[in-house]
Amino acid sequence: MESPAEPCELLPWDSNFFGFPVARVRGNVLTPDIADAIECWCEERRIQCLYFLARSDDSVTVTLAEAWEFHLVDVRMTLERTVSDAPRPGMAKPVSGIRETRIDDLSEMRRIARISHTDTRFFYDDRFPREQCESLYETWIQSSFEGFAQAVFVSDVKGSVGGYVTCHRSKESDEGSIGLIAVDVPHQGKGLGRQLVAAAMEWFIAQNVRRVSVVTQGRNMAAQRLYARTGFIPRTLELYYHRWFSRGDS
Numbered sequence: 001m002e003s004p005a006e007p008c009e010l011l012p013w014d015s016n017f018f019g020f021p022v023a024r025v026r027g028n029v030l031t032p033d034i035a036d037a038i039e040c041w042c043e044e045r046r047i048q049c050l051y052f053l054a055r056s057d058d059s060v061t062v063t064l065a066e067a068w069e070f071h072l073v074d075v076r077m078t079l080e081r082t083v084s085d086a087p088r089p090g091m092a093k094p095v096s097g098i099r100e101t102r103i104d105d106l107s108e109m110r111r112i113a114r115i116s117h118t119d120t121r122f123f124y125d126d127r128f129p130r131e132q133c134e135s136l137y138e139t140w141i142q143s144s145f146e147g148f149a150q151a152v153f154v155s156d157v158k159g160s161v162g163g164y165v166t167c168h169r170s171k172e173s174d175e176g177s178i179g180l181i182a183v184d185v186p187h188q189g190k191g192l193g194r195q196l197v198a199a200a201m202e203w204f205i206a207q208n209v210r211r212v213s214v215v216t217q218g219r220n221m222a223a224q225r226l227y228a229r230t231g232f233i234p235r236t237l238e239l240y241y242h243r244w245f246s247r248g249d250s
């Protein structure tokens with residue numbers, strides 16, 4: 001049992017998925033004392049990979065992260081949009097090709113998920129085997145389909161899946177979020193991304209969601225521009241670090 005004062009927490013799902021102990025730092029700042037406590041905690045539990053989501057405006061945190069060999073793997077952007085019934089300029093209306101997903105879409109969605117999310121921190125960090133990164137997003141879209149997301153829409157292009165978007169609604173507030181969005185490579189640049197976002201926004205309106213957020217990578221220009229075109233503005237910018245420990249027993 002971990003007390004609230006502990007500097008990190010073990011991540012059972014990630015540890016099981018990757019096959020070695022994975023943890024994350026609690027909190028978003030480092031001080032010399034916290035960095036020492038993290039070191040001891042990880043040593044005791046033989047942690048191999050530690051995630052740290054840091055504030056970007058604290059120079060002490062960044063300096064300490066670098067000194068303790070945390071590696072920058074992602075500039076994490078959270079964007080948001082207030083939902084209103086009036087479509088914003090540049091928003092495409094959902095077209096008839098967008099529909100809720102069904103079971104026979106699943107194998108195509110899994111295939112697209114495996115190849116699409118290559119700007120994420122897992123693909124960027126080459127200590128994670130590529131096959132496992134592909135499998136991670138395949139698993140993610142499958143669990144989204146199975147109920148992790150409250151709605152999943154696909155773009156139906158002549159009977160096959162051209163892309164997907166997953167939608168989440170908070171149980172506690174009137175906030176929602178877009179989880180995963182991807183358009184299959186042959187169909188990119190033709191407006192499907194915009195249409196998927198538009199379909200998601202229609203769903204959020206019907207769910208009485210007032211504010212929608214989405215997380216993406218600073219390096220993902222296609223996603224940044226898609227969200228800018230569909231009315232999303234920045235909420236936060238954070239730095240994602242991974243720290244790997246060589247234990248000599250792995």
Ligand SMILES: CC(C)(COP(=O)(O)OP(=O)(O)OC[C@H]1O[C@@H](n2cnc3c(N)ncnc32)[C@H](O)[C@@H]1OP(=O)(O)O)[C@@H](O)C(=O)NCCC(=O)NCCS
Nearest residue numbers: 116181182183188189190191192193194221222223225226
């Ligand atoms: C991001 C993504 C969903 C966009 O889908 P898309 O169908 O190609 O996008 P659209 O054709 O609707 O274009 C919408 C806007 O996105 C931007 N955009 C799309 N592709 C782009 C690219 N390769 N480079 C730069 N901007 C791009 C453009 O600004 C475009 O609007 P504009 O043409 O009016 O300037 C798609 O590139 C994709 O699946 N990427 C891989 C998965 C991913 O990164 N998902 C998002 C983070 S989880």
